[in-house]
Amino acid sequence: MSLWQHLARAYFDTVYSPLYDSTTAHLSRYVDSQKEMAARLRAEGRHRVLCVGLGTGNELTSLRARAPELDIVGVDISPAALARARRKPAGEGQGTAFALVDAQQLAFRDACFDRVLCYHVTDFLRDPAKATAEMMRVLRPGGHFVISFPARSEGLGLGAGLLAHGLRSRGPDGASAGRVRGVTALLLGGLIYLPLMLRPRPVIFAAGQLEPLLQPLGARECIIETDPVYRDHLVSGVKNAGGQTHAA
Ligand SMILES: C[S@@+](CC[C@H](N)C(=O)[O-])C[C@H]1O[C@@H](n2cnc3c(N)ncnc32)[C@H](O)[C@@H]1O
Known part of the structure; x- marks a missing residue:
């Protein structure tokens, strides 16, 4: 792990994850946006869903409220966050798996997920383009994704x-x-x-940069909106049948 990754993990483990559920997760805007993202992802039945940067697992709750039988894999670099997610009712049971995995190097084979969700994570990454390529690689053709991208300095x-x-x-x-x-x-x-x-965001995107980033990776029907909580870009779309399956 690089020094940056060590620092990020230490911050998320010791400050962010322990306090997240008693602060951010209480914001009505945050709760609403979690529900909206679950709706945009169109996960249903027993779809296999990857949550990249799952955090403390609130996405599990909103996804399971729509489709209780989903097969969900949550990955994060923070062991403390995953431990909290595991303790949530929506994280219990055989339908949920957790893995300590870096978003920029997803340890999964090509095209093995029906849905990929990544909310408020790419703005902590040194290489969000690489993470995006990884997410599109593991998404199956015809699968839906929702990914948020940093728009400006917070x-x-x-x-x-x-x-x-x-x-x-x-x-x-x-x-x-x-x-x-x-x-x-x-x-x-x-x-x-x-x-x-106070931190410098490693990378920010103009809205016009997102389609050129996503299309070569096989994305189509991209809808780019402004996230109501963090004012970032929220992109939802589908991977086309001939989409790329290998990391750039
Ligand atoms: C703001 S939280 C968002 C959590 C969750 N997506 C939500 O909306 O509640 C960001 C999460 O990204 C995780 N994270 C940061 N860098 C990461 C990386 N390189 N790979 C995977 N997860 C990462 C953090 O540990 C943290 O749990």
Whole structure:
């Protein structure tokens, strides 16, 4: 592992993953966007789904709410994140597998997944293009993907917006966020987001760069939207029947 990967894993293991479910995962915008992504992915029946950068496993919950019998593989570089995902009800049972795998080097054979989801992960990667090629390689022809790409430097504005939204948000139980809980969320959120806001994003994309990146990898019917939570590009599409199956 490179120094960057060591640092990223240490941050996700010790700060981000332990606090994620008590901060970000409570944002109503985040919950809604998880549901929307599960809908866009069109996973159904016993589809084999790869979640790249699964994190603490909230994607499992939204995917299983739509299709309980999915065969889901979640990969991440953070053992702490995967341990949390494994403990979630949606992560239990034989239909879910977890693997400590780098998104830029997916240890799976070509075309072995029906669906690939990668949300808010490529902006932590030194080589998001390589990760994208890997995701398209392991996706079968005719399979659907949803991948988000960093649009710009996150900056203080985004952090402030997320935190303000978090303070106004209701929890999953529907209870209003009280003052104490709001202040706690503010402090915890600040702890999570400060390193993210201050870091230089390794790579960012203009919307016009995404089709040229994805089409040679076999993507078609690409829809490019703005992610409501992180203001990144959210791309959904299908791999064509003659699409590339080998990593670039
Ligand atoms: C912002 S979280 C998103 C988690 C999840 N996709 C969600 O939306 O809840 C980013 C995740 O990407 C993981 N990650 C960072 N670099 C990675 C890499 N090179 N390969 C795989 N996962 C990585 C982190 O450990 C973290 O769990």
